Amino acid sequence: MKIVHIISGLGVGGAETLLLNLVSESRTAGGTHVVISLSGIDKMADRLRAAGAEVRFLGMRSGVPNPLLLIRLARWIVEARPDVVQTWMYHADIFGGVAVLLARLMFRLSRQRHRFVLVWGIHRTEVPTAKVGRVLNTLARMGAATSNRLPDSVICCANASFRTHVEYGYERTKMRVIHNGFDVRKFVPDATARTALLNELGLPPGSILIGIVGRSNPAKDYDNFLRAAAMLHQRVPECHFVMVGKDVDTNNKTLTRTMNELGLSGVCHLLGARNDLHRIMPAFDMLCLSSRTEGLPTVVGEAMACSVPCVVTDVGDTGQLVGDTGLVVPPRDPVSLSDALEQMATLSLEQRKTLGRLARERIVESFSITVCWQQYRDMYATLLRAKGVTR
Template identity: 80%
Template sequence: MKIVHIISGLGVGGAETLLLNLVLESRTGGDRHVVISLSSLDVMAERLRAAGADVKFLCMRPGAPNPLILVKLARWIVDARPDVVQTWMYHGDIFGGVAALLARLMFRVRGTRQKFALVWGIHRTEVPTPKVGRFLHSLARIGALTSNQMPDSVICCANASYETHVAYGYDPTRMRVIHNGFDVRKFVPDAAARAALLDALDLPSRSILIGIVGRSNPAKDYDNFLRAAALLRQRVSDCHFVMVGKDVDAGNTTLARRASELGLTGVCHMLGARHDLHRLMPAFDILCLSSRTEGLPTVVGEAMACGVPCVVTDVGDTGQLVGDTGLVVPPRDPVKLAHALGEMATLSLEQRKKLGARARQRIVESFSISVCWQKYREMYATLLRAKGVTR
């Protein structure tokens, strides 16, 4: 099966990571992938090429595209002769969807009997409002108005995403949920990781390492996390808070000032963006997610795969992901978040290890990338059979 993926860019994010993992997972089955980035952002490009994908860049400028760019994209689809065109996020869905319709027209004009399925991908929970971005809001609105005609199917990464988009006007008969999958071969428990991080931070062995991973963005609600951390320190003084993500470093004066105001100087360790999360995450005693909104957060699934118990806010499908292996609290409530972190922090190391083992087992059995890819491929095959194509 040959799949053309159309995505807004190849930066580092949850959707981009999922795309890479799907390409990696499908290598042994003989499936082929072409990845087309609408923008020039190419952080993930070499990793995708190394995984066997053909990567192209359309280099669109922000805003509405030049119609000739969409014609070029359609020609790339025609040249690839795909079985499936899989689009990612609103930009990819709409621009890729229009280009796919043009490609079908080009095939008919040429007299070529090439049939392919068009599948959209939605990777956020809340529909963007004009306040979030007028253009993004417009794309979501176009998606709602055309979802009953343009795509053959629409994949949502979470049940919460499905519900909000159906309520907004997306056609429920074409939508289905396929939860993100996690690389359980890369993200594994590592008994030596904790001691290594304690040594790197020059902390005593009795320290309890509470990690949080996410870019500096209001959606991640770092203020909620810091307020909870300040409350927790009053109860469990050995806690240290390891903060990882883009712009979460000493140069972020807003975060540093807030940590200082809350009396957290010396116990918040801002490590910035890291490309070795699979080595860093197993060092945490607890992973915290303090977000206001999520779909199915990648960092939680990866931490669970590393055997780390999680304390999370009840956003998107995060609670469903964690199940009974961690603790779930309402968003924007630092008191309840602090209480849950305290409950987890006061468990013995062995008790947390048992929870972590259950967390990994849950990911392996229900949320691994192999399970995810199998669901994608089965859906593709079903759509193609409906078109009279067998693969």
């Protein structure tokens, strides 16, 4: 099966990570992939190439789309002769959808009988309002208006995404939920990781390491996390807070000012962006997710795969992901978050290990990238059969 993926850019994020994992997982099943980035953002490009994908960059810039680039994108689709065009997120859904229309026209004009399917991808829970971003809001409205006739199917990464987008006007009969899958071979428990991170941070063995992973962005609600951490620090002073993500470093003046105001400067450790999360994650005694909004958060699944229990806010399908292996609290409620972190921190080591073991079992059984790819592959095959395609 040949799949052309169209994505806004190849930065480091949840959708991009899922794409990489799907490409890697499908190699043994004979899947071939062409990844087309609309922009020039290329941080994931080398990793995708190493996983076996061909990677191309269209070079679109923000603003009004260049029609010539849309024609080039359509020609690339025709050259690839795919079985499936899979788009990722609103920009790619709309621009890729238009390019698919052009590509199908090109096939007809050249009298080539080549049929393929178009599948959109939605990877956020809330539909973006104009306040969030006018361009995103416009693209979402265009998606809702054309979802009944342009794509063959629309994949949502979470049930919450499905509900909000159907309510917004997306065609219910086209929508399908496939939860993100996680790499359970890369993210594994590591008994040596905790000691290594304690040594790196210069902390005593009795410290309790609470990790949080995510870029500095209002959606991740670091203010919620820090206020919860300040309350917890008063009650369980051996807790240390390890913060990882883009712009989560000492150059972030807003973050460091809040830490200092809350008396956390000595117990918060800002590691910034890291490319070795699979080595850091197993060191945590627990992972915290303090977000205001998520679909199905990658970092939570990866932590669970490392046998790390999680304390999370009830956003998107996060609660469904965690199940009874961790604690779930309302978003934007630092008191509840602090209480849940304290509950987890005051468990015995064996109790936390038990929760961690159950967390990994849950990911392996229901949320692994193997399970995810099987669901994508089966859906593609069903759509192709419906078009009478047997190749």
